[in-house]
Amino acid sequence: MAECHPVGFQWVMEAKARGARVIHVDPRFTRTSALADTYVPLRAGTDIVFLGAIVSYILENGLDFRDYVVAYTNASHLVSEDFVDTEDLDGLFSGFDPESCTYDPSSWRYAGTAARSRSSGPGGTDGADGAPHEEGSHGPPLGDGDPERDPTLRHPRCVYQVLKRHFARYTPELVEAVCGTPKDVFLEVCRAWTSSSGRDRTTALVYSVGWTQHSVGVQYIRAGSIIQLLLGNMGRPGGGVLALRGHASIQGSTDIPTLFDLLPGYLPMPDAKDHLDLTAYVDSIVGPRQKGFWAGADTYMVSLLKAYWGDAAQPENDFCFDHLPRVTGDHGTYQQVLDMIDGKISGYFLLGQNPAVGSAHGKAQRLGMANLDWVVVRDLFEIESATFWRDGPEIQTGEISASTCRTEVFFLPAASHVEKEGTFTQTQRLLQWREKAVEPEGDCRSELWFSFHLGRRVREKLARSTDDRDRPILDLTWDYPTEGVTAEPRADAVLAEINGFDLSTGAPLSSFLDMRADGTTSGGCWIYTGVYAGGVNQAARRRPGSEQDWVAAEWGWAWPLNRRILYNRASADPEGRPWSDRKAYVWWDQAAGEWTGHDVVDFERTKAPGYRPPPGSRGPLAIAGDDPFVMQADGKGWLFAPSGLVDGPLPAHYEPAESLVANPLYGQDANPARQRFPRSDNPHQPSGAQSGSGVFPYVFTTSRLTEHHTAGGMSRYVGRLADLQPELFIEISPGLASERGLSHLDWAHLVTARSAVEARVLVTDRLRPLRLGERVVHQLCIPYHWGTGGITTGDAANDLVGITLDPNVHIQESKVGTCDLRAGRRPSGQALLTYLEDYRRRAGIDPATGLPTAANEGIGT
Amino acid sequence: MTGRRQRAEQAMVPDAEFTSYYGRPVVKKPVWKWDIAAYFFTGGLMAGSSLLAAGADLTGNRRLRRAGRLSAAASLGASTFFLIHDLGRPGRFANMLRVLKPTSPMSVGSWILAGYGPAAGFAAASEVSGRAARLGRAAGFVAGAMAPPIASYTAVLAADTAVPAWHDAYRQLPFLFVGSAAAASGGLAMVLVPPGDAAPVRRLALFGAAADLAAAASMERSIGLSAEPYREGTAGTLSRWARRLTAAGALGATMSRRSRPVAVASGLALLGGSMCTRFAVFHAGLQSAADPKYTVIPQRRRIDAGRPIQAG
Amino acid sequence: MKAFPDSSVFDPLDPATESGHLDAPPRVGFFTDTSLCIGCKACEVACNEWNEVPGGDRRLLGSSYDNTGALGANAWRHVVFIEQRVTTEGPSEPVEPAFPSLSGTDGGGGGIDFRWLMSSDVCKHCTHAACLDVCPTGSLFRTKFGTVVVQDDICNGCGYCIPACPYGVIDQREGDGRAWKCTLCYDRLEADLEPACAKACPTDSIQFGELDDLRARAAARVEHLHDAGIGQALLYGEDPEDGVGGSAAFFLLLDRPEVYGLPPDPVVTTRDLPAMWRRAGAAAATMAVGTVIAFLGHRR
Numbered sequence A: 001m002a003e004c005h006p007v008g009f010q011w012v013m014e015a016k017a018r019g020a021r022v023i024h025v026d027p028r029f030t031r032t033s034a035l036a037d038t039y040v041p042l043r044a045g046t047d048i049v050f051l052g053a054i055v056s057y058i059l060e061n062g063l064d065f066r067d068y069v070v071a072y073t074n075a076s077h078l079v080s081e082d083f084v085d086t087e088d089l090d091g092l093f094s095g096f097d098p099e100s101c102t103y104d105p106s107s108w109r110y111a112g113t114a115a116r117s118r119s120s121g122p123g124g125t126d127g128a129d130g131a132p133h134e135e136g137s138h139g140p141p142l143g144d145g146d147p148e149r150d151p152t153l154r155h156p157r158c159v160y161q162v163l164k165r166h167f168a169r170y171t172p173e174l175v176e177a178v179c180g181t182p183k184d185v186f187l188e189v190c191r192a193w194t195s196s197s198g199r200d201r202t203t204a205l206v207y208s209v210g211w212t213q214h215s216v217g218v219q220y221i222r223a224g225s226i227i228q229l230l231l232g233n234m235g236r237p238g239g240g241v242l243a244l245r246g247h248a249s250i251q252g253s254t255d256i257p258t259l260f261d262l263l264p265g266y267l268p269m270p271d272a273k274d275h276l277d278l279t280a281y282v283d284s285i286v287g288p289r290q291k292g293f294w295a296g297a298d299t300y301m302v303s304l305l306k307a308y309w310g311d312a313a314q315p316e317n318d319f320c321f322d323h324l325p326r327v328t329g330d331h332g333t334y335q336q337v338l339d340m341i342d343g344k345i346s347g348y349f350l351l352g353q354n355p356a357v358g359s360a361h362g363k364a365q366r367l368g369m370a371n372l373d374w375v376v377v378r379d380l381f382e383i384e385s386a387t388f389w390r391d392g393p394e395i396q397t398g399e400i401s402a403s404t405c406r407t408e409v410f411f412l413p414a415a416s417h418v419e420k421e422g423t424f425t426q427t428q429r430l431l432q433w434r435e436k437a438v439e440p441e442g443d444c445r446s447e448l449w450f451s452f453h454l455g456r457r458v459r460e461k462l463a464r465s466t467d468d469r470d471r472p473i474l475d476l477t478w479d480y481p482t483e484g485v486t487a488e489p490r491a492d493a494v495l496a497e498i499n500g501f502d503l504s505t506g507a508p509l510s511s512f513l514d515m516r517a518d519g520t521t522s523g524g525c526w527i528y529t530g531v532y533a534g535g536v537n538q539a540a541r542r543r544p545g546s547e548q549d550w551v552a553a554e555w556g557w558a559w560p561l562n563r564r565i566l567y568n569r570a571s572a573d574p575e576g577r578p579w580s581d582r583k584a585y586v587w588w589d590q591a592a593g594e595w596t597g598h599d600v601v602d603f604e605r606t607k608a609p610g611y612r613p614p615p616g617s618r619g620p621l622a623i624a625g626d627d628p629f630v631m632q633a634d635g636k637g638w639l640f641a642p643s644g645l646v647d648g649p650l651p652a653h654y655e656p657a658e659s660l661v662a663n664p665l666y667g668q669d670a671n672p673a674r675q676r677f678p679r680s681d682n683p684h685q686p687s688g689a690q691s692g693s694g695v696f697p698y699v700f701t702t703s704r705l706t707e708h709h710t711a712g713g714m715s716r717y718v719g720r721l722a723d724l725q726p727e728l729f730i731e732i733s734p735g736l737a738s739e740r741g742l743s744h745l746d747w748a749h750l751v752t753a754r755s756a757v758e759a760r761v762l763v764t765d766r767l768r769p770l771r772l773g774e775r776v777v778h779q780l781c782i783p784y785h786w787g788t789g790g791i792t793t794g795d796a797a798n799d800l801v802g803i804t805l806d807p808n809v810h811i812q813e814s815k816v817g818t819c820d821l822r823a824g825r826r827p828s829g830q831a832l833l834t835y836l837e838d839y840r841r842r843a844g845i846d847p848a849t850g851l852p853t854a855a856n857e858g859i860g861t
Numbered sequence B: 001m002t003g004r005r006q007r008a009e010q011a012m013v014p015d016a017e018f019t020s021y022y023g024r025p026v027v028k029k030p031v032w033k034w035d036i037a038a039y040f041f042t043g044g045l046m047a048g049s050s051l052l053a054a055g056a057d058l059t060g061n062r063r064l065r066r067a068g069r070l071s072a073a074a075s076l077g078a079s080t081f082f083l084i085h086d087l088g089r090p091g092r093f094a095n096m097l098r099v100l101k102p103t104s105p106m107s108v109g110s111w112i113l114a115g116y117g118p119a120a121g122f123a124a125a126s127e128v129s130g131r132a133a134r135l136g137r138a139a140g141f142v143a144g145a146m147a148p149p150i151a152s153y154t155a156v157l158a159a160d161t162a163v164p165a166w167h168d169a170y171r172q173l174p175f176l177f178v179g180s181a182a183a184a185s186g187g188l189a190m191v192l193v194p195p196g197d198a199a200p201v202r203r204l205a206l207f208g209a210a211a212d213l214a215a216a217a218s219m220e221r222s223i224g225l226s227a228e229p230y231r232e233g234t235a236g237t238l239s240r241w242a243r244r245l246t247a248a249g250a251l252g253a254t255m256s257r258r259s260r261p262v263a264v265a266s267g268l269a270l271l272g273g274s275m276c277t278r279f280a281v282f283h284a285g286l287q288s289a290a291d292p293k294y295t296v297i298p299q300r301r302r303i304d305a306g307r308p309i310q311a312g
Numbered sequence C: 001m002k003a004f005p006d007s008s009v010f011d012p013l014d015p016a017t018e019s020g021h022l023d024a025p026p027r028v029g030f031f032t033d034t035s036l037c038i039g040c041k042a043c044e045v046a047c048n049e050w051n052e053v054p055g056g057d058r059r060l061l062g063s064s065y066d067n068t069g070a071l072g073a074n075a076w077r078h079v080v081f082i083e084q085r086v087t088t089e090g091p092s093e094p095v096e097p098a099f100p101s102l103s104g105t106d107g108g109g110g111g112i113d114f115r116w117l118m119s120s121d122v123c124k125h126c127t128h129a130a131c132l133d134v135c136p137t138g139s140l141f142r143t144k145f146g147t148v149v150v151q152d153d154i155c156n157g158c159g160y161c162i163p164a165c166p167y168g169v170i171d172q173r174e175g176d177g178r179a180w181k182c183t184l185c186y187d188r189l190e191a192d193l194e195p196a197c198a199k200a201c202p203t204d205s206i207q208f209g210e211l212d213d214l215r216a217r218a219a220a221r222v223e224h225l226h227d228a229g230i231g232q233a234l235l236y237g238e239d240p241e242d243g244v245g246g247s248a249a250f251f252l253l254l255d256r257p258e259v260y261g262l263p264p265d266p267v268v269t270t271r272d273l274p275a276m277w278r279r280a281g282a283a284a285a286t287m288a289v290g291t292v293i294a295f296l297g298h299r300r
């Protein structure tokens, strides 16, 4: 965090000064470790063992916040008889299909609810299609019926007991053996976490991409959430699971997504097969007995369609639902790039992205882009993704030739964040308005300008078209007011449209609860409704903290409805009383008959704690007065996920796809449902016990430096920053250095099945070998900021990484892999290709490597 | 790395003799180039020469007076060139006379030079032209009177820095410098005037050589670790030659009463000796600044001995 | 031409008033608390940016994450990185026990076997500033804030200030010839703004303010750390009694000064100047006398 969120880290330092204890769990000793009270090393890719052992420590010692757990989580729900755990299937959950490598989740349902069969969709070789992500993105529906419960938590099939059995083998000893974390340090963490949770205390869990960029990334976060739920740290002040986000407003670009399978507000992108009309679409989101606010999905969707197509969107035409594109499978960035290589895609827009350096398997990225008709790059600098065709590494190896590369690259200079106005949304869902500091220079333009005027010109060209396929564009409401010589669209007008209007009066909506499914309201993103309440830009509020209470509700605006903490009903006990004075946040005021407190309550304001839903009710009505998790289909916090995930209802430890060791827990080495792309241009390495794995004897992780930014566009091209870390380097331990005959600042190179990357080595005690039983594991680290362009240049670490993804969200496994480390510089040009060919031969790698077979992953055992 | 780790480890050993940051210097090496060392030499030369000229004038030694005034003027010219040439902004050399700061030896020196220069120059001019003899005489005496400070202030110039080998030697350097100046100017005069006229020259040279060697010896004894650089590397070699040449020159001087060749030879030896002395001091300074141990160890010892420097 | 300009050699209580600023505001400076430094280098960048300090073509130095190397004409802030193995055994063993960083226990040992120290160094703006004392042109001067600043329109690059500084701060700029160093953001102070480096520091490791407040804060902080068991926390440069009369930029260090590349017991060289002049006078006299004797002898 000190490395990558230095400004945010000031608060950690402040908390530390006030007595907080800071624990840093990381394979490497970083700037963060340097300031932490306790640094906890572990082997990259083993956090689920670490977290699972904490869960088991909590359960074995009965340290869970029992009142909270029983009332607010699904601990008491019974799981169906059909469910079989990994403990009994040697690493597989029930419902696995070895052919498609996907799960049928129906056996994970609660006892008493009907199975919902989910069509698995056209997966092709990839394990997951678009759909599962859609479910993961909102409170996924449950089958019909009321879950059976056992509030005593004794029933063998209640979630609590299932959890206990599932994690029973996750012990401190296992942590020492698998993570390499010394037992006493691990127990220190357990004590610290549990002792500062409960009625009077809460603990916040902060994670970032060290947890996400894994083939089991989503389950890492699930494991953390389970602990936070067991300890009662959700929906309470000082608690929560917080993702330290990346790019400014990366949160905003998930709320109003740049993701292929989502529409604004986490509404799923319609699917070509299942969502033939609006009704079918809405039903797929809203279960027959859907509790909570997702039941309003139809109002959110219709308002969105009205925002898109205005008057053209009418009940008769399903509000132009058919104008929406459909997903036919995985259209994620990695699938797309491989499709480019295969010539299935002809054009590519890169608005502030540098995949030639920043995305896994750099070579595939560049070869894909080199096989297009056109690429449009809008960036602050002429980055590698705009110059790959003339100076990419493939020029040297002869795989791309400037003279014959067919791709036409359009480079358009972009206005930076200080040259345009708009909002940033950060990890707490807080929208903060930014003024424009300076006018953009020359031809630099904002994304808003580009999109608006591009759309305008296209519409002009199509104006006389009668072709149906042009209707979606021609019917769009595309009438934003512009200002200035460059005719810059007004960002606040866009924000107002996102907020939505009551179309009968033209007044801005103040709450998504006012949205209607009859076409009388519009709204570009239902969760943002209220940001323009009363026609005022609420995101621009800047009342200093000194002039308001500690919740600071008048600084910016948080979705939904300016709530600073989600599910904050959980900060009060079932009767609506604060769990403790120290942690009082919102509570039920019996006299006034309403909820009150420091924050906007995340609950219907007048719904009494004692409220019980009438039988057969659905939607908000079906949420009992003590069901805090109002977006969940059952109002509960999910320790066990009966639906919504494609790779299991509980986190189980799997080794990374490419690991030094076989999975000590199960015959199943890696996540069986991970998304794979077995093709000769995406070679996988043998893992664990597989023959040939010894060719890549070291673990490597990739990470960041404070001095540089991601793919380097904003740092390698800027002198003052490039100066601070002027060269790429590889960090290795003194032990590994002597093993490979390297000394400080020597040249060396890393080799994987994909590529070889050279740099000088920093021999440092910040990296240390880990002892796993008899075996000593060496981990090394390479920053991924470098590329061929800019003021400081170097090989791109991503050229080492292959394409293997988490099946839920399609994120690449770029935080851990295996490699070889050799002294000296790597071969270049043609010689590099033969060098890698030789490595692949020695490791016996072919496209099938890494695919599930009885031999290498114990399927069916 | 290894080196650094050892230092890092030492850092935790309570009574480590010496720790540094990656072995990097603590004080900055002077940016002065060789021409400052050369100026030390020519400055001494002109000072001594003006003294000889003045003395010769009073004792009616015309040849010696002429030689003295002319060598003074010549070395004045050289000195001025070296001083200006060494500036980062030669065009701004006049700023030296912008203020008079007693705390800045360079400022004080500039003012002394500003007084000495015209006098020495005028004396030489009248010597050559033979005109304005009276004024020339007065100028010669003024120059002679200002000569000793000129010969010694350069020692303060060097000593008034954080450079260990210079600062720690501030007691001896002035004597080393005047000695070196006397020896050099004596040596030059021995080359220029016939032995018959050179008796005072020989005595001044002997006096100078003696002072030079004595000061050097006392430095060696009393400035502790800071004496080391004078023994090592370039500075070491130069010091050794300085001693040899000065001693030889002095010896020669005593035997040069009758023989011109011997006089010339010993004169040259003395000049060389003085030159070596100046460059030795210069390099010792650079060497002591380049290695952090010369800065750290003495200071660490002061602290460990519970005797840190107090202000005032 | 001033007769007796800025000089601080005769230990003044307040350097600003002593050098003629009668209306001098309270003296300001920095308290750099290295126990809060995360080594982000924002201070370096902010300084270079604000003061238009030219960037160097830097190389990988291999001194941990420090590629700046040292303070100089083109580096007025310098963040140092020190990787310390507290135990003295050879190449690192596999972690058992793990190596927690600076934890509650005493840094002299007590369970810690590795730590990573970071600290942002800067010109000390000494009470007795050698650079200023020796500057022959008056280019270096004492501002009314008590800080020490080079006037680049006066500096003639004589280079005297450079070896005079006991901390090796000020240096000559290649190709420019003049001497450069931290101005404590003179222009910003004039405009009532916090210096750029302090402004940019996310963790308040660099604290700017009136010297008296800073000294109080620092004292409290060391006490706090000592109570927390970090025994070796010490203040550096805050003592008005030290060899430079205390500096306006002082530090809280977690190890001995020399570990950070700082002189353990710096002294302003001009402290010995009177003695130096006396010795020079004596030497000059000796030379004069020597000459007289040389000629008198001739008479006989």
Ligand SMILES: Nc1nc2c(c(=O)[nH]1)N[C@H]1C(S)=C(S)[C@@H](COP(=O)(O)OP(=O)(O)OC[C@H]3O[C@@H](n4cnc5c(=O)[nH]c(N)nc54)[C@H](O)[C@@H]3O)O[C@H]1N2
Pocket: A001, A003, A004, A005, A025, A026, A027, A028, A030, A043, A044, A045, A046, A047, A207, A208, A209, A210, A211, A244, A245, A246, A247, A701, A702, A703, A704, A705, A706, A707, A708, A709, A710, A711, A815, A816
């Ligand atoms: N200065 C700077 N700041 C940035 C960025 C930048 O590039 N530079 N990027 C921004 C962006 S886009 C993002 S997403 C964030 C990312 O912020 P971070 O996630 O903090 O950045 P990383 O350094 O990629 O990864 C963090 C740590 O994860 C560790 N790690 C690797 N594998 C594992 C593992 O299996 N388990 C555990 N527990 N840790 C592991 C790495 O050693 C690394 O120290 O930073 C943002 N802020």
Ligand SMILES: Nc1nc2c(c(=O)[nH]1)N[C@H]1C(S)=C(S)[C@@H](COP(=O)(O)OP(=O)(O)OC[C@H]3O[C@@H](n4cnc5c(=O)[nH]c(N)nc54)[C@H](O)[C@@H]3O)O[C@H]1N2
Pocket: A209, A213, A246, A247, A351, A352, A353, A354, A355, A358, A359, A360, A378, A379, A380, A381, A383, A414, A415, A416, A417, A447, A702, A703, A704, A709, A710, A711, A712, A713, A714, A784, A797, A798, A801, A814, A815
């Ligand atoms: N091996 C490995 N790979 C990784 C990661 C890792 O940890 N390890 N981290 C991953 C993560 S978390 C991320 S977020 C990605 C980042 O990967 P990318 O997003 O591809 O890389 P960036 O350099 O952040 O690209 C952002 C570009 O946007 C430009 N830009 C900045 N502001 C604007 C603007 O206002 N408009 C426009 N049009 N352009 C602008 C910048 O100049 C820069 O070139 O990398 C991923 N890749």
Ligand code: SF4
Pocket: A004, A005, A006, A007, A008, A248
């Ligand atoms: S770059 Fe921006 S977001 Fe990241 S730490 Fe700095 S200020 Fe915060």
Ligand code: SF4
Pocket: C123, C124, C125, C126, C128, C129, C130, C131, C132, C148, C164, C165, C166, C167, C168, C169, C170, C181
């Ligand atoms: S630290 Fe050096 S440069 Fe800064 S004021 Fe003191 S003497 Fe001058």
Ligand code: SF4
Pocket: C134, C135, C136, C137, C138, C139, C140, C150, C154, C155, C156, C157, C158, C159, C160, C161, C162, C178, C179
């Ligand atoms: S270099 Fe410039 S600032 Fe330094 S002493 Fe000389 S004139 Fe003064």
Ligand code: SF4
Pocket: C046, C047, C048, C050, C051, C076, C077, C122, C181, C182, C183, C184, C185, C186, C195, C196, C197, C198
């Ligand atoms: S005070 Fe100003 S000049 Fe000095 S280091 Fe900080 S930013 Fe640079």
Ligand code: SF4
Pocket: C036, C037, C038, C039, C040, C041, C042, C043, C044, C079, C118, C119, C120, C200, C201, C202, C203, C204, C205, C206
């Ligand atoms: S800005 Fe602050 S925290 Fe960052 S390096 Fe400088 S002093 Fe340290």
Ligand SMILES: [Mo]
Pocket: A209, A245, A246, A247
């Ligand atoms: Mo990111």
